[in-house]
Amino acid sequence: MKKKRKLGRGVAIVGAGMSKFGMFKDQDSKDLFADAFREMIVSVDKGVDPKEIDALYLGNFSSDYFMRQSHWGPIISDLVGIAPKPATRTEGACASSALAFREGVFAIASGFYDVVLVGGVEEMSKRTTEEVAEGLALATVPYEGRAGFTFPGVFGAVATAYFAKYGANREHLMNITIKSHNNAPLNPKAQFPITIQDLMNKKKESLKKREGTAPEWQTEKDFLNDPRANPVVAWPMHLFDCCPISDGASCMLLVAEEIAKNFTDDPITVAGLGQGSGRGFHASDDLTYFEATRYAAQEAYGMSGLTPKDIQFSEVHDCFSIAELVHIEDLGFFKPGHGYKAVAEGATRLDGLKPINTSGGLKCKGHPVGATGISQLYEVWTQLRGQAGPRQVPAGDLRFGGAHNLGGTGGTCTFTILERK
Amino acid sequence: MEERPFSDITYEQYLKEERLMGSRCKECDARFVPPRSICVKCFSSDMEWLELKGKGRLAAFTCITIAPPFMIAQGYNRKNPYISGVVELEEGGRVDARIEGLDPNKPEEIKVGMPLKVKYLHTEVGAKKETYLAFEPL
Numbered sequence: 001m002k003k004k005r006k007l008g009r010g011v012a013i014v015g016a017g018m019s020k021f022g023m024f025k026d027q028d029s030k031d032l033f034a035d036a037f038r039e040m041i042v043s044v045d046k047g048v049d050p051k052e053i054d055a056l057y058l059g060n061f062s063s064d065y066f067m068r069q070s071h072w073g074p075i076i077s078d079l080v081g082i083a084p085k086p087a088t089r090t091e092g093a094c095a096s097s098a099l100a101f102r103e104g105v106f107a108i109a110s111g112f113y114d115v116v117l118v119g120g121v122e123e124m125s126k127r128t129t130e131e132v133a134e135g136l137a138l139a140t141v142p143y144e145g146r147a148g149f150t151f152p153g154v155f156g157a158v159a160t161a162y163f164a165k166y167g168a169n170r171e172h173l174m175n176i177t178i179k180s181h182n183n184a185p186l187n188p189k190a191q192f193p194i195t196i197q198d199l200m201n202k203k204k205e206s207l208k209k210r211e212g213t214a215p216e217w218q219t220e221k222d223f224l225n226d227p228r229a230n231p232v233v234a235w236p237m238h239l240f241d242c243c244p245i246s247d248g249a250s251c252m253l254l255v256a257e258e259i260a261k262n263f264t265d266d267p268i269t270v271a272g273l274g275q276g277s278g279r280g281f282h283a284s285d286d287l288t289y290f291e292a293t294r295y296a297a298q299e300a301y302g303m304s305g306l307t308p309k310d311i312q313f314s315e316v317h318d319c320f321s322i323a324e325l326v327h328i329e330d331l332g333f334f335k336p337g338h339g340y341k342a343v344a345e346g347a348t349r350l351d352g353l354k355p356i357n358t359s360g361g362l363k364c365k366g367h368p369v370g371a372t373g374i375s376q377l378y379e380v381w382t383q384l385r386g387q388a389g390p391r392q393v394p395a396g397d398l399r400f401g402g403a404h405n406l407g408g409t410g411g412t413c414t415f416t417i418l419e420r421k
Numbered sequence: 422m423e424e425r426p427f428s429d430i431t432y433e434q435y436l437k438e439e440r441l442m443g444s445r446c447k448e449c450d451a452r453f454v455p456p457r458s459i460c461v462k463c464f465s466s467d468m469e470w471l472e473l474k475g476k477g478r479l480a481a482f483t484c485i486t487i488a489p490p491f492m493i494a495q496g497y498n499r500k501n502p503y504i505s506g507v508v509e510l511e512e513g514g515r516v517d518a519r520i521e522g523l524d525p526n527k528p529e530e531i532k533v534g535m536p537l538k539v540k541y542l543h544t545e546v547g548a549k550k551e552t553y554l555a556f557e558p559l
């Protein structure tokens with residue numbers, strides 16, 4: 001039998017912060033991380049002296065490409081006054097900061113450190129869309145990149161395979177987009193805090209002013225079905241199936257569980273950790289799931305002794321609408337091929353049985369790739385502590401929440417379960 | 422041909438010669454395309470070359486309008502999209518490839534499961550000659 005993994009000692013999250021996500025002309029990676037760090041410091045209920053921090057783990061995918069500047073560990077460490085203490089950068093494409101989180105957890109669980117800062121940062125908006133497409137495609141499997149696949153292309157292909165196998169269609173994916181856009185206005189950090197309904201009405205008005213007539217969109221799906229409003233990016237992925245290009249930063253303060261009470265009376269602990277590696281399209285016999293996510297989920301459930309039913313809400317890596325659908329099945333929340341029906345019935349809405357991406361998800365909150373993993377954990381931490389304001393999961397007493405992060409074309413996937421004891 | 426290493430570089434060289442090649446593990450008969458030098462079933466390194474017929478079915482596809490720079494250099498853009506796909510080979514195994522001979526502006530007409538045959542795309546951008554694996558309708 002497979003060994004059941006556990007931490008050498010418990011690890012608690014006692015503080016968390018993130019910058020606003022968006023496209024910022026006048027803020028760079030350092031400015032954004034400083035925003036996240038300041039919020040994290042203030043969030044520690046009983047306060048923390050930054051001098052207590054032993055080390056930094058920082059997720060960053062590709063500032064080497066996007067900003068022509070690599071080696072961000074020591075730069076950020078110096079920014080927040082941790083240097084000369086150690087700083088380590090982790091890279092797992094869009095899952096880079098989930099890996100930083102894991103490394104921080106392991107460093108504390110091993111007994112080596114007591115207080116660790118983990119974070120992520122990415123700055124992408126200073127490149128053209130085509131350049132960003134190339135930069136992200138660096139994280140595909142080489143055979144995929146050579147065949148012309150971009151990230152939207154990879155997930156477009158997953159969608160065609162899913163549609164063919166299970167009979168879903170674009171309208172099912174629109175339910176996911178509409179749901180994410182309904183959550184986003186409740187999140188002050190979100191890049192697109194606007195519902196599809198409001199967006200549609202705004203566009204109608206501006207077209208009326210400019211051209212004299214407005215399109216006859218009645219419903220949100222009329223709007224999303226109109227290629228003038230929602231052009232194709234990589235069939236069947238259209239603009240509103242895709243997460244945006246974003247800048248942003250996120251961070252968390254991890255401490256040994258045995259000293260957590262020095263920082264807060266309401267620590268959130270790490271209940272389950274999972275990470276898996278994918279092999280790419282050529283080595284997969286079925287493109288409707290991600291092997292690495294299933295492996296990560298199995299690890300996290302095994303470590304925590306929990307089942308998918310126990311996870312009351314979850315952030316999942318919805319870089320594209322189809323991705324959210326596949327992940328909620330891979331994580332065991334819904335049976336394979338049933339996810340789209342559950343979504344259509346409202347199960348994943350904020351007031352549904354299994355709220356998914358209460359933050360608005362990557363789609364609306366934004367996806368500065370290296371910062372995303374810890375921003376997902378930030379949302380789970382905030383929800384578990386009952387501090388999510390108008391987007392608080394209404395289920396009442398929350399104990400367990402999940403965060404699923406995916407890098408590349410499923411090459412690196414993590415699933416993390418946080419607990420409020 | 423027996424001398425060539427079981428590598429991505431050789432895989433690409435064979436494509437230039439219009440041959441689709443994989444590797445077969447002499448120890449356990451596992452077959453791999455693209456070729457592997459280490460068998461991931463039994464971990465033997467005793468491999469031989471395997472030539473594929475180049476017939477298969479479309480397992481998944483996408484029509485891409487926002488192209489990366491190397492595809493833009495080949496003339497593709499928002500007005501001139503292209504198709505990338507995954508092809509399930511007749512002998513088993515899958516490859517990522519360009520899909521030709523179908524209209525990327527009419528994706529509704531492209532069907533997962535449709536039979537395809539291999540085509541080798543020889544391109545020349547500036548002084549750079551490349552061959553890309555592609556498939557087209559049978």
Ligand SMILES: [Zn+2]
Pocket residue numbers: 446447448449450451460461462463464465
């Ligand atoms: Zn073998």
